[in-house]
Amino acid sequence: MTAVESAHSLSEDQFAQLASGFGDAGAVSWLVQAQSSLQRELLAAVGRFGPRSDPRFAAAWDVLVSLDASAPDAVADVLAHPYTRVWAMRLLQGAADSAFAPADVHHLEAVAASAAVRARKDMRLPVPVRDGVAPLPMLGALKAGAVEQVWIETDAVDELAMAQPLRRLTSAGPTVTLEDTDPYRVLPYLGSEIHPTGRLSDAEAQQWQAAFADAIDFIETHLPGYAPGLRAGLCTVLPLRAEGPTDRSASARLAFGAVGIAALRLDPITLAELLVHEFQHVKLGAMMDAFELYDRSDTEPRYHPPCFTHPRPIEGVLHSTYAHLAIADFWRARETLATGSAREAAARRLAEVRGHTAEGLRQLRESGSLTTLGESLVQAMSEAERAG
Template sequence: MTSTLSLPEERFAQLAAGFGDAETVRWLVRAQGSVQRELLSAVGTFGPRDDARFTAAWGVLLGLDASAPEAVTQVLAHPYTRVWASTLLGNISRGEFIAADVHHMEAVAASAAILAGIDLRLPVPVRDGKAPLPLFGALRAAETVWIDTCRVTLDEPVRTLTHGDLTVTLEDTDPYRALPYIGSEIEPTGRLTAAEARQWQRAFTGALEFIETHLPAYLPGLRVGLRTILPLRPDGPTDRSASARTAFGAVGIAARQLNPQSLAELLVHEFQHVKLGAMMDAFELYDRADIEPRYHPPCFSHPRPIEGLLHSTYAHLALTDFWQAQRTIATGSAAAAAADRHAEVRALTAEGIALLESAGSLTVLGTTVLDAMRHRATD
């Protein structure tokens, strides 16, 4: 657990109000880096030492961490590396050693070697006809493949989205990208076509320009903390977005129409969840014993625990700002519709704040967040 003394009060206040400048979000990134390393250490400690493939890959990773620690740090910062580590540790705690998860250590080690520029010949395991390399993409294969880490040609190289000095992964290959959403209505796409990837790039450029112009307070944090966009399958008549606490820096997006303004709304909204999830890893914001799904957050038809209520309300701060911007730049009937939507979202935010006030489960720090949200909502 990270002490509150390590984050200056004014920076916590930024996050509590729903914002976070570059240095503040950089603190969240560093805090998450500590979590990621602790998880990797636990994987090495509790993993199956009688599995020769696991121990060999672990040895490679330890060697790389000694000679090229930044390369290991980069692989650990990939959102779905933490999903893998958390999944493996969960399996181990139940006495289960699932081969695909155990041997993914080889893929993690190989990616770290590629980043380090160290020429090694290493195995990469195959699942569902693909050998994944976190951060890089995948090779198509029928069984485990051996790669020369300085001479790798990928069948499905990872695509990236760029705007200025910001580059994020458009993740459609990692085998762990869907895992946080198993059993839900959230479903990542398969491999995108080249034309679809170009459409994403056009929308991304326009979305960042929109945020820079109309929602500038959100841009510095996005530039520092956004690492990955996960394309999701559209579902019905509404836009959809998703994030997972175990995948810091990643946001899932499904837009009915992939255009700059829709993507801008989904990005600022979903990155709120990313920030709050990292805050919850670092600080006690609510009573962890309050796990019953007894609250009805804004926009949810079924009850959620206190964590879900806090997430929903916090994310609605960004939605309120987005629709406030829309009502000022739209004209005619679009302006009227934006004003109606702004009023609706603002009312939902107030509803969430009232529910949090009556819950009685927030800690002192959680109450600080609540007070900051209330102040924002009444501006």
């Protein structure tokens, strides 16, 4: 398998859209294509550096190569799953350390089986068991007992014995996965204060559905500049534990298309803010994968974005400032819609967010670490902040 070149180049106008904090369907679709190429490169590296001496790994790799020739779209779909990249990077780190974890090695079986299911191929394939179930990317988790593998007929998707079927959140805009089964969803947050939930109850999933549909309606109506990008690029919502006194959100550079949300109350307005806020990080992370925006050797946490208590490297300042463009637009909309004391509170919050954005932009301009393209990005962000 080799990397696939993007079908088209990102135009100056599309870059300007993204740099201003927005991005229409075409611009965000370009990011999706660029990530697809990156994911294929990672999978090729998995085949090159993975433990081909392991018979289960070698058999799964042969299945995947065969599927890539006969059903490339099905393989591409599985590669686009945000946590497939997380798994691939974990496996490659094992190769670099000469210490493969068996669970990571054998997860290739689940990736191959998921691709075969999507292709509706007539095959009998194994799916490895973890913690009493057999996670199958993009489908959920299969029932399993005290066995090492579950074998499935990949052309009989309706007959799969699912213990935890994956749910979908639908709306007038995007339809996304509510991801609470994939074992690799936890990895980006190990050692942090962010904790994905376990399996949600049916009632909790229904609450997510109701809030998500209304949140997208709010975005489509009151934040229309962000709606096309969400439709084109958001594919997964990761529920996080609602711990602490405030709503929280998180994304992972390795999990393109996924946003993590921890809402104390799943009300649509709060969810709308968290979605547009966190998808900013998703877009910027993909831009950082595609372009050199700053000196990559500038990793010292020497910057002080105002919304953080501890210093951050320049990448953190870029992310914080870019996200605040969307947060400001959200509070601008809230101020317009509210009356009385609620309007005053929204105005105060908007002023605070704009102050954070302006300070972040100042630190970026004075960093001395931006490339020419990075300077263009910051200039576009500055113009967007002033226009607001």
